[in-house]
Amino acid sequence: MSWNGGGITVRKTLPGDRPALVAIIENSENLSREEMDCASELLDIYFKNPLETDYLFLTAVDPSSSPAGYACYGKRPLTDAVYDLYWIVVDSRRRRGGIGTRLIEELEKLLREEGARMLVAETSGLPAYEAARRLYLRSGFCEEARIREFYKPGDDIVFYTKRLQKSNGDA
Amino acid sequence: MSWNGGGITVRKTLPGDRPALVAIIENSENLSREEMDCASELLDIYFKNPLETDYLFLTAVDPSSSPAGYACYGKRPLTDAVYDLYWIVVDSRRRRGGIGTRLIEELEKLLREEGARMLVAETSGLPAYEAARRLYLRSGFCEEARIREFYKPGDDIVFYTKRLQKSNGDA
Numbered sequence: 001m002s003w004n005g006g007g008i009t010v011r012k013t014l015p016g017d018r019p020a021l022v023a024i025i026e027n028s029e030n031l032s033r034e035e036m037d038c039a040s041e042l043l044d045i046y047f048k049n050p051l052e053t054d055y056l057f058l059t060a061v062d063p064s065s066s067p068a069g070y071a072c073y074g075k076r077p078l079t080d081a082v083y084d085l086y087w088i089v090v091d092s093r094r095r096r097g098g099i100g101t102r103l104i105e106e107l108e109k110l111l112r113e114e115g116a117r118m119l120v121a122e123t124s125g126l127p128a129y130e131a132a133r134r135l136y137l138r139s140g141f142c143e144e145a146r147i148r149e150f151y152k153p154g155d156d157i158v159f160y161t162k163r164l165q166k167s168n169g170d171a
Numbered sequence: 172m173s174w175n176g177g178g179i180t181v182r183k184t185l186p187g188d189r190p191a192l193v194a195i196i197e198n199s200e201n202l203s204r205e206e207m208d209c210a211s212e213l214l215d216i217y218f219k220n221p222l223e224t225d226y227l228f229l230t231a232v233d234p235s236s237s238p239a240g241y242a243c244y245g246k247r248p249l250t251d252a253v254y255d256l257y258w259i260v261v262d263s264r265r266r267r268g269g270i271g272t273r274l275i276e277e278l279e280k281l282l283r284e285e286g287a288r289m290l291v292a293e294t295s296g297l298p299a300y301e302a303a304r305r306l307y308l309r310s311g312f313c314e315e316a317r318i319r320e321f322y323k324p325g326d327d328i329v330f331y332t333k334r335l336q337k338s339n340g341d342a
Contacts, residue, residue, distance in 0.1 A: 035249060078206060080323035120318065145316035147291065147330055152251035159318055 006063075008099055010106035013057035013070060015047050020067040021059065024091045030128050031089075039087055042072055055086065058107055060099045068094050071103040073111075073119075081117040088121075088132070095131070104139045108164060116164050125156035136160040177234075179270055181277035184228035184241060186218050191238040192230065195262045201299050202260075210258055213243055226257065229278055231270045239265050242274040244282075244290075252288040259303070266302070275310045279335060287335050296327035307331040 013021070025031065025039045042055045050056075054074045062068045069090035076082045085107065090099045111119060121141060123132045137143075141160035150157035184192070196202065196210045213226045221227075225245045233239045240261035247253045256278065261270045282290060292312060294303045308314075312331035321328035 038248060077209060079321060082321060117324075118320070120321075145318050145330065147316050147332060149289070149334075150250060150253060150291075153288075159316070161318060163320075 008060050008062060008068065008097075008102045010058050010060050010102055013043075013046065013059040017059050017067045017070070018043065018047060021070055021089075024067065024069060024089055027092050028089055029092060039072070039089065042086070046072075058103060058110075060090075060103050062094075067091075068097075069099045069103060071107050073107060076120070081115055083111055083116050083119050085119055085121040088135070100132075100135045101139060104135070108162075112164050119162045119164060121160045123158055123160065124151055125158050126154075133158065133160070136162075179231050179233060179239065179268075179273045181229050181231050181273055184214075184217065184230040188230050188238045188241075189214065189218060192241055192260075195238065195240060195260055198263050199260055200263060210243070210260065213257070217243075229274060229281075231261075231274050233265075238262075239268075240270045240274060242278050244278060247291070252286055254282055254287050254290050256290055256292040259306070271303075271306045272310060275306070279333075283335050290333045290335060292331045294329055294331065295322055296329050297325075304329065304331070307333075 021043060022040055025036050025043075028036070031039065043057065045053050046055050046057050054077070055072055056074055058071045058073075059067050060069045060071075069088070071085065072087040073083055073085050076084050085104075088100050088103055090097075090103075108119065119141075121136050123129050123136070125133075125146065133143075137160075139162070141162045143158055144161040145159040147157045149155065192214060193211055196207050196214075199207070202210065214228065216224050217226050217228050225248070226243055227245055229242045229244075230238050231240045231242075240259070242256065243258040244254055244256050247255050256275075259271050259274055261268075261274075279290065290312075292307055294300050294307070296304075296317065304314075308331075310333070312333045314329055315332040316330040318328045320326065
C-alpha cells in the first residue's frame with residue numbers, strides 16, 4: 001500500500017528521533033556529502049543542549065509515529081524577531097506527501113505565537129532545488145533577493161521571505 | 172598633533188590585541204549593546220582556538236604598533252571559496268584615516284592567495300551605516316541584493332559582493 005501523506009503530526013524533535021532523522025539525511029540523494037555532515041552536526045548540537053543552541057528542530061511524524069522529515073530553524077542574531085529556516089529535509093520515499101508544507105505551517109504557527117516578524121529561507125537556484133523553491137512559493141514565501149554564483153560558479157543563492165506580522169507601517 | 176592615517180600595517184590578530192580591540196568595540200557609538208557583545212564574543216572564540224574557529228581576524232596597527240581597528244571574516248560553509256566579511260571596526264578617534272580600506276586590501280590579498288572566489292559583506296541600509304556602505308563601494312564591492320526590513324522595520328540588510336577571481340564563464 002502506498003502512503004498518501006495524511007495524518008502528519010509536527011512536534012518538537014526528541015532525542016529518540018535521531019536514528020530515523022540521520023537515515024533520512026543519509027538517504028537524501030539531492031544532498032552532497034558536505035551538506036549531509038552539516039545537517040547531522042546541527043542535529044547533534046541540538047541534542048547536546050536543546051535549550052541553549054541557536055538551532056531548533058521540529059519533526060514531522062506519520063500516523064505510526066515514525067519520523068518522516070524535519071525542519072531546522074533559529075532566531076537570527078542581531079535582528080528584531082527574524083527567523084531563519086535553515087533546512088527542511090523530507091524522507092525521500094515520502095516526497096510529494098505534503099510533509100514539507102505541514103512542517104512550514106506548524107513552524108509558522110509556533111513562530112507567530114513567539115512574536116516572530118519574518119521567516120527567511122535560503123536555497124540554491126539550481127534545477128535540483130526546484131521542489132524546495134516551489135514549496136516556499138506555495139507556502140506564501142516571496143523570492144526577495146539573489147546573489148549570483150554564490151554556492152559555486154553557476155549556482156546562485158536565492159532568499160525567500162515570508163512576513164509573519166504586519167510591519168509598523170501597516171498597523 | 173592629529174593622526175593622518177599613514178603607516179598602517181595589517182597582520183593576524185594576536186592575543187595581546189584583545190584589550191585594545193575590546194576598547195575600540197566599546198567606544199564605537201554606532202554599535203548597539205547587542206552588537207558590541209556579539210563582536211567581543213567572536214573575538215574570544217577566536218582567541219580560544221584561532222586554528223579551529225570559523226571566525227578569523229586581522230588587526231590594523233598604527234606606526235606605534237597600537238591596534239587601530241580590525242576585520243573579522245571567515246569561509247562560508249557549503250560554498251565554493253566564498254568568504255564573509257563579518258565586521259570591520261575602526262577606532263572611532265581614527266575614522267576617515269583609510270584604516271578600513273587598508274584592512275580590506277590586505278584581506279583581499281590574503282584571500283586571493285588562498286583561492287577565494289568571492290567576498291560578501293552584509294550591512295544595514297540605515298543612514299548610520301553609510302560610511303560602511305561607502306567603504307565597500309570604494310573598495311570595489313557592488314550592492315548585489317537587499318532584504319527589506321530585515322534587521323528591524325525600516326532597516327534593510329544590504330549584501331555587497333566582490334568577485335576575487337574570474338568565474339569559469341569568463342576564463
